[in-house]
Amino acid sequence: MREGGLSGKAACITNPIVGKLYGDRAFSSLSRAGFEPYRIDIPDGEEYKSLEWVSHIYDKLIEYRMERQSPIVALGGGVVGDIAGFAAATYLRGIPYVQVPTTLLAQVDSSVGGKTGVNHPMGKNLIGSFYQPKMVLIDVDALKTLEPRDIKAGLAEVIKYGIIRDSGFFAFLESNYKDALALGDSLVYAIKVSCSIKAKVIEEDETETGVRAILNFGHTLGHAIEAATHYKELRHGEAVAIGMAAAARLSLKLGLCNKDVCQRIEGLLAKVGLPTKLSAVSYQLSAKDLFQAMEIDKKMTGGKIKFVMVEDIGRTTFRQLDRGDFPLDLLGILN
Numbered sequence: 607m608r609e610g611g612l613s614g615k616a617a618c619i620t621n622p623i624v625g626k627l628y629g630d631r632a633f634s635s636l637s638r639a640g641f642e643p644y645r646i647d648i649p650d651g652e653e654y655k656s657l658e659w660v661s662h663i664y665d666k667l668i669e670y671r672m673e674r675q676s677p678i679v680a681l682g683g684g685v686v687g688d689i690a691g692f693a694a695a696t697y698l699r700g701i702p703y704v705q706v707p708t709t710l711l712a713q714v715d716s717s718v719g720g721k722t723g724v725n726h727p728m729g730k731n732l733i734g735s736f737y738q739p740k741m742v743l744i745d746v747d748a749l750k751t752l753e754p755r756d757i758k759a760g761l762a763e764v765i766k767y768g769i770i771r772d773s774g775f776f777a778f779l780e781s782n783y784k785d786a787l788a789l790g791d792s793l794v795y796a797i798k799v800s801c802s803i804k805a806k807v808i809e810e811d812e813t814e815t816g817v818r819a820i821l822n823f824g825h826t827l828g829h830a831i832e833a834a835t836h837y838k839e840l841r842h843g844e845a846v847a848i849g850m851a852a853a854a855r856l857s858l859k860l861g862l863c864n865k866d867v868c869q870r871i872e873g874l875l876a877k878v879g880l881p882t883k884l885s886a887v888s889y890q891l892s893a894k895d896l897f898q899a900m901e902i903d904k905k906m907t908g909g910k911i912k913f914v915m916v917e918d919i920g921r922t923t924f925r926q927l928d929r930g931d932f933p934l935d936l937l938g939i940l941n
């Protein structure tokens with residue numbers, strides 16, 4: 607971090623779970639590097655990714671007299687990374703921050719690309735900013751303390767990168783998913799490839815005016831499922847897996863891809879142990895519930911929802927769907 611021009615105090619934002627596992631190690635490594643470390647905890651859980659807890663972080667940053675060149679270190683999963691990044695983007699009009707992602711999802715997705723933010727009672731990630739971290743430090747050993755369910759959920763995003771940009775990588779995952787699930791070398795390789803695909807897409811379009819939206823493959827419906835189930839039943843990656851399976855089926859239905867593409871996508875998700883159907887949740891969701899949730903999502907413009915569709919493994923396209931176009935039999939496809 608010193609090489610990145612950072613100095614002085616460092617505020618390590620974490621939660622009690624990650625703090626207990628890795629807080630001491632992070633603290634001593636910051637001290638060894640000559641920083642004066644402070645710790646700020648937020649409670650564990652998506653519901654604390656809120657403006658209220660950003661305010662708590664500001665109070666602490668002010669109390670610790672954090673200055674312009676003092677970095678924030680986000681130690682944790684996507685929740686910690688998003689809120690810590692948002693605090694960094696706004697405190698003193700922006701101070702540097704470093705992402706130290708400790709979940710697979712955060713390592714392959716949320717820590718890269720500079721999207722920071724918090725939830726609003728009306729919807730997820732509605733408040734935020736684009737603000738790039740000074741660096742992202744990934745230690746794959748941190749994944750050893752994760753639940754297997756969280757590894758699978760993170761793999762949903764990994765699979766997404768193969769679908770949207772890299773058919774060779776998708777085929778690699780088809781052959782090596784067992785080793786990846788067992789945290790073998792295939793996972794280390796998959797993290798590297800995922801980060802480089804995401805970084806490349808973001809270099810092309812940092813603020814999502816165009817191509818960056820392909821990263822939302824499976825997310826439009828995925829976010830709607832998460833919202834309609836009150837963020838309680840599914841991990842983000844699980845909802846995205848259902849969303850990707852639905853997007854593939856919809857693409858097939860609209861004649862954009864062939865059956866083989868659709869089957870390979872659903873097949874890999876299922877082999878990894880991810881859900882591909884809405885029947886995985888206990889809520890009885892209607893197409894109306896899901897559409898309403900999608901309307902609140904910020905991916906809606908001019909009353910239309912921008913859907914990322916798949917044409918082939920490694921190639922996507924966009925379709926704008928309005929309420930009328932929205933296939934009401936989608937649930938029939940899903941269940």
Ligand SMILES: NC(=O)c1ccc[n+]([C@@H]2O[C@H](COP(=O)([O-])OP(=O)(O)OC[C@H]3O[C@@H](n4cnc5c(N)ncnc54)[C@H](O)[C@@H]3O)[C@@H](O)[C@H]2O)c1
Nearest residue numbers: 623650683684685686708709711712715716721748751752
């Ligand atoms: N900024 C972006 O581009 C972006 C992209 C995707 C998702 N996100 C956001 O990321 C969040 C989801 O992130 P997540 O899936 O990492 O969830 P999370 O941050 O809630 O972490 C999941 C659980 O794992 C625990 N944990 C974290 N690291 C651990 C470790 N090494 N060992 C044991 N337990 C550990 C956490 O305390 C938590 O209980 C959502 O809020 C989502 O909106 C942001």
